Amino acid sequence: MTAWIAFSVNGRAVDVEVDPMRRLADVLRDDLGLTGTKIGCDAGDCGACTVRLDGRQVCACLVPVAQAAGGDVRTVEGLAAGDGAPGGEPREFADLAALQRAFLEAGAAQCGICTPGMLMAADDLLERRPAPTDAEVRDALGGVLCRCTGYRKIVEAVATTGVGDGIGRPTREPSPAAGGAVGARLPKVDGIGCVDGTARFGADERPEGMLAVRAVRSPHARARFTIGDLDALHARHPGLVKVLVAADIPGQNRYGIYPTGKDQPVLAEGLVRHRGEAVCALVAEEAVLEAIDDAEVPITWEPLPPIFHGKSWAKPDAGSRRAPSWDVLSRGPGHEPSRHSSTGLTRAILFPGSRRWGCCAPRCCSRCCAPPLAPRASIRWTHSARTRWGGQP
Ligand code: FES
Ligand code: FES
Numbered sequence: 001m002t003a004w005i006a007f008s009v010n011g012r013a014v015d016v017e018v019d020p021m022r023r024l025a026d027v028l029r030d031d032l033g034l035t036g037t038k039i040g041c042d043a044g045d046c047g048a049c050t051v052r053l054d055g056r057q058v059c060a061c062l063v064p065v066a067q068a069a070g071g072d073v074r075t076v077e078g079l080a081a082g083d084g085a086p087g088g089e090p091r092e093f094a095d096l097a098a099l100q101r102a103f104l105e106a107g108a109a110q111c112g113i114c115t116p117g118m119l120m121a122a123d124d125l126l127e128r129r130p131a132p133t134d135a136e137v138r139d140a141l142g143g144v145l146c147r148c149t150g151y152r153k154i155v156e157a158v159a160t161t162g163v164g165d166g167i168g169r170p171t172r173e174p175s176p177a178a179g180g181a182v183g184a185r186l187p188k189v190d191g192i193g194c195v196d197g198t199a200r201f202g203a204d205e206r207p208e209g210m211l212a213v214r215a216v217r218s219p220h221a222r223a224r225f226t227i228g229d230l231d232a233l234h235a236r237h238p239g240l241v242k243v244l245v246a247a248d249i250p251g252q253n254r255y256g257i258y259p260t261g262k263d264q265p266v267l268a269e270g271l272v273r274h275r276g277e278a279v280c281a282l283v284a285e286e287a288v289l290e291a292i293d294d295a296e297v298p299i300t301w302e303p304l305p306p307i308f309h310g311k312s313w314a315k316p317d318a319g320s321r322r323a324p325s326w327d328v329l330s331r332g333p334g335h336e337p338s339r340h341s342s343t344g345l346t347r348a349i350l351f352p353g354s355r356r357w358g359c360c361a362p363r364c365c366s367r368c369c370a371p372p373l374a375p376r377a378s379i380r381w382t383h384s385a386r387t388r389w390g391g392q393p
Helices: 024-031 098-106 115-128 134-140 152-161 191-196 231-236 286-291 310-314
Strands: 003-009 012-018 050-053 056-059 072-074 212-217 223-227 242-244 278-284 299-303 378-381 386-389
Touching: 012 024, 024 050, 050 115, 056 115, 098 115, 098 152, 098 191, 115 134, 115 152, 115 191, 134 152, 212 286, 223 278, 278 286
Parallel strands: 003 072
Antiparallel strands: 003 012, 050 056, 050 072, 212 278, 223 299, 242 278, 378 386
16 A cells, blocks of 8 residues: 655655665665665664654654655755756765764765765764763764774864864865875765765665565574475466575575684574574565565574573583684673673673684664664676775775
8 A cells, every 4th residue: 555655854855655664775776876875784772774854863764755754855965055966977075074074084974875974973963062062972973883983083073063163174185196095085986975874785776677686584592494395485476586595595505704703604504593684585676575475485483592601612512613713702601790881882702712703782683683783785897897895995
């Protein structure tokens, strides 16, 4: 069922015919082309989709568009002066809002996937508190996760936006002369696109005829599983092109941040070790994927006791083939909240033998942490030999 929903976006009146329960984030991105609003988790955990609705910061992935009816939505495209045309070119530095310039000057935007959400949360704060303290900044931005910056530069950018000349620092630092770059601050080459919403990530491109992939994820913290005969699923959904399983992954079925640390399977092999682990991937056009319920995929689960701390690996029933190097992020009973950094996160866990830290935020669901926050993707246009990397525009 669809309905006409009217509201304003960045000061412009819009009227869209959509399912009223459609997520505001999807309407902004897919129907209105405002891809500056990013989607990290699609579940209210990461804050990448933060926009302002009638002045308040909200997670656009949690808001049904009907809730915006008659309201005023502000996105990252509306922060700077001038026309925030979808898919447009980055603005000039001088046209950016003071907050955006402060982000560039402080180096607060790295990959840029969290930046629109950070900016909108900060915009909300600065309207209420023009000269916030660091603590107020951390509190106001606590719902937006960043995997790149360590937060310090973001806090600095927001806290200095209203200081002195009004933009933190007066001008963008010029590139140093040839031979003088070592030790100098360099303007980020794609920085403006990161702060004005024009940077294009993998999920922002929709080449015609593109197929989509949807991972079917584990509802269990730990379980064995088998995937049954897929013929009935294909028969029910003729548009389903392929169901990828672990055996379809070419080469090594592992990924990780470092070449020596590829300790996560792309698709689980008979055993899942955290809720949200991908077990298979459906390939089809988006409308076909949306019509498929996870429950239709013939997966038989055998739930196992979850493992909450390192000592559990030693138990005979742990059932892991590579326990010492596998880190599982989970909030077990009895975890005492303890602040460990300026991030606003409450707990960090390092499992014995693990090579990386995981954060356990108050709303941790393992979807933000176990896979990258930024949905990495690459699109290659063979006709133009152009390659687009999603996570690093
Ligand atoms: S995408 Fe909305 S909170 Fe993560
Ligand atoms: S800059 Fe924050 S996630 Fe990359």
